[in-house]
Amino acid sequence: MERESNVHFSVRIADTSRRYWYRYSSNPMSVLGLVLFLIIIMCALFAPLLAPYPKHAEAFVDVTNINQPPSLKHLFGTDKIGRDIFSRVIFGYRFSLMIAIMVLGISVPFGVVVGLIAGYYKGRWIDILLMRITDVFLAVPPLLLALMITAVLEPNIMNAMLAITVMWWPLHARLLYGVTSSLSDEYFVISAQVSGSSTIHILFKEILPNCIGPILTKVTLDVGWVILLGATLSFVGLGIQPPKPGLGSMVADGAKFLPGVWWAVVFPAFAIVLVVLSCNLIGDGLHDVFAVEEV
Amino acid sequence: MGVLFFIAKRTLYSLAVLFGLSLLVFFMARVMPGDPARLALGQRTPEEVVERFRNEMHLNDPLFLQYYHWLKGLLHGDLGVSFVTRRPILDEIKAVLPATMELILFALFINVVVGQTMGITAAWHRNTWIDNVARGFSYIGVVIPSFIFLLFLILIFCYLFPILPTTGRLSYGVTPPPVLTGMMTVDSLLTGHFEALLDTLKHMILPAVALAVPSIAQGSRITRASMIDFRQSDWLAFERANGIPERIVMFKYLLRPALVPTVSVLGPGFAYMVVNGFLVELISGWPGLARYGMTSILEKDLNALTAVVLTLGVFFAVMNTIVDIIVGWLNPNIRLAGTRRK
Numbered sequence: 001m002e003r004e005s006n007v008h009f010s011v012r013i014a015d016t017s018r019r020y021w022y023r024y025s026s027n028p029m030s031v032l033g034l035v036l037f038l039i040i041i042m043c044a045l046f047a048p049l050l051a052p053y054p055k056h057a058e059a060f061v062d063v064t065n066i067n068q069p070p071s072l073k074h075l076f077g078t079d080k081i082g083r084d085i086f087s088r089v090i091f092g093y094r095f096s097l098m099i100a101i102m103v104l105g106i107s108v109p110f111g112v113v114v115g116l117i118a119g120y121y122k123g124r125w126i127d128i129l130l131m132r133i134t135d136v137f138l139a140v141p142p143l144l145l146a147l148m149i150t151a152v153l154e155p156n157i158m159n160a161m162l163a164i165t166v167m168w169w170p171l172h173a174r175l176l177y178g179v180t181s182s183l184s185d186e187y188f189v190i191s192a193q194v195s196g197s198s199t200i201h202i203l204f205k206e207i208l209p210n211c212i213g214p215i216l217t218k219v220t221l222d223v224g225w226v227i228l229l230g231a232t233l234s235f236v237g238l239g240i241q242p243p244k245p246g247l248g249s250m251v252a253d254g255a256k257f258l259p260g261v262w263w264a265v266v267f268p269a270f271a272i273v274l275v276v277l278s279c280n281l282i283g284d285g286l287h288d289v290f291a292v293e294e295v
Numbered sequence: 296m297g298v299l300f301f302i303a304k305r306t307l308y309s310l311a312v313l314f315g316l317s318l319l320v321f322f323m324a325r326v327m328p329g330d331p332a333r334l335a336l337g338q339r340t341p342e343e344v345v346e347r348f349r350n351e352m353h354l355n356d357p358l359f360l361q362y363y364h365w366l367k368g369l370l371h372g373d374l375g376v377s378f379v380t381r382r383p384i385l386d387e388i389k390a391v392l393p394a395t396m397e398l399i400l401f402a403l404f405i406n407v408v409v410g411q412t413m414g415i416t417a418a419w420h421r422n423t424w425i426d427n428v429a430r431g432f433s434y435i436g437v438v439i440p441s442f443i444f445l446l447f448l449i450l451i452f453c454y455l456f457p458i459l460p461t462t463g464r465l466s467y468g469v470t471p472p473p474v475l476t477g478m479m480t481v482d483s484l485l486t487g488h489f490e491a492l493l494d495t496l497k498h499m500i501l502p503a504v505a506l507a508v509p510s511i512a513q514g515s516r517i518t519r520a521s522m523i524d525f526r527q528s529d530w531l532a533f534e535r536a537n538g539i540p541e542r543i544v545m546f547k548y549l550l551r552p553a554l555v556p557t558v559s560v561l562g563p564g565f566a567y568m569v570v571n572g573f574l575v576e577l578i579s580g581w582p583g584l585a586r587y588g589m590t591s592i593l594e595k596d597l598n599a600l601t602a603v604v605l606t607l608g609v610f611f612a613v614m615n616t617i618v619d620i621i622v623g624w625l626n627p628n629i630r631l632a633g634t635r636r637k
Contacts, residue, residue: 136315136316139608139612140604140607143570144604148323148324148601148604151600232574236577236589238592255578259454262450265446272440276440280434
């Protein structure tokens with residue numbers, strides 16, 4: 001009996017996911033975004049294998065190859081001390097993705113729990129306390145306070161991640177607060193309450209599964225924005241420190257040699273835009289998938 | 296009565312958030328590991344000099360006392376003394392604020408004019424090539440951050456076709472107008488220095504466009520979407536049935552409700568402009584608040600930095616309050632939401 005229902009359940013999941021994929025793939029732009037994003041992840045994962053000059057991702061000087069324009073040998077040209085920019089961009093993705101995973105891995109669960117609790121106890125003191133704290137963090141854009149935190153601490157990649165994490169959880173708290181506070185009046189929540197389910201059960205087994213759509217959509221977009229924020233911090237010298245390849249610091253380095261060495265700016269900048277673009281395309285696709293489901 | 300209550304409630308709320316922000320910013324600057332005096336003076340300064348500096352800046356007092364004095368100063372318009380220049384921060388900020396305001400207001404102007412025109416045109420010519428071009432542009436505008444956009448603009452308009460200057464606010468050899476408001480365009484307009492006006496506009500156009508692009512993209516998308524949403528409403532069908540031309544229906548009856556979502560994103564949009572201004576001012580050498588903030592970050596001048604963050608916090612709070620009040624005026628449902636229940 002139980003076994004049967006399990007089989008039925010798994011068939012249903014496979015069925016839904018196929019339906020989701022069908023809906024997602026009906027928009028070619030979303031698929032393009034997914035393909036771009038997979039390529040970027042591949043670059044990040046297999047950077048040492050894919051980069052033509054893996055050594056150039058660290059401190060490396062080749063005085064004979066300074067500021068070479070793009071060619072077959074150096075697809076994106078070389079920088080002011082002769083390093084291959086293509087290799088550095090690929091390794092730059094590796095660091096960027098690491099930042100995104102660390103930041104979102106910590107800030108999203110935290111923000112989600114805060115939002116769930118505050119939304120469920122809407123109007124009580126705990127809601128007021130948590131959401132007013134969230135409001136304070138949201139009073140100024142994340143970049144500003146992130147700049148301040150990294151300025152107070154030592155500028156390095158760990159502190160950049162810390163700063164972005166501290167600024168990121170309120171966004172998810174706000175999102176979950178909105179969804180939870182509208183869901184907590186629904187009948188399935190009330191029925192769980194009267195049947196004596198624990199609050200933990202109601203929050204995580206009844207309400208949370210209904211928030212997966214918005215969370216997933218937002219996290220996808222966030223990957224792009226967090227990478228951009230990381231790149232922005234490294235652009236002003238407060239993120240990934242040289243000689244490690246930060247996408248932002250590569251743009252900043254190149255900008256000093258405009259217009260002669262345009263490739264040192266254009267390609268790393270384009271690499272940043274590509275991440276944000278692919279994440280936005282995926283996010284829009286997911287938004288459509290889940291939006292149809294809700295109607 | 297309802298309107299005043301709404302404004303008062305909104306203002307009180309902003310004040311509470313600002314108080315929270317002042318706590319957050321102050322303790323962030325003081326409690327974080329690392330000694331502010333050491334940070335400001337560097338590792339090699341002898342201990343007695345650092346100690347004297349601490350006494351001078353009251354860094355040896357208990358934290359709550361420090362916060363109390365700092366907040367009391369703030370309320371009297373005293374932002375403290377810079378760790379680096381030892382000058383009052385208020386004066387320094389006053390000197391750089393007009394330049395930033397000028398740039399942001401110009402960007403805001405471009406944003407509203409271009410963004411709304413684009414959004415309305417796209418909605419009017421829905422699903423034609425015009426609409427598609429506008430949508431493509433918005434997408435690009437959303438995903439390209441301001442500072443990268445500015446670098447691309449500089450490459451195109453300063454190097455490929457050298458028609459605009461790369462950095463600064465005024466060219467060499469152009470006499471600056473006398474300082475009245477500190478905003479160079481306004482000053483030169485008031486005093487009739489048209490050469491300076493043209494020159495400073497030339498310097499301002501690229502950073503302002505770069506700042507405006509993300510908001511133009513977002514604003515036009517939202518205007519288009521909400522105009523299309525409202526287009527099929529019953530009350531518009533009624534106007535059309537009365538024989539009112541579509542053009543008048545559109546601008547007189549459709550635009551007002553359709554603008555509500557657009558105006559409500561103006562507040563956050565403005566906030567992002569100011570923060571993007573940090574990088575844009577840095578790249579284009581614009582002598583404004585953001586550049587002052589960046590300098591204080593790089594010089595570890597925590598007093599100046601907290602002042603900059605708080606100034607911007609006040610900016611955002613004021614902007615968001617104004618925007619909420621405008622939205623309340625455009626859409627009575629929101630304004631009355633709080634009062635109706637009671």
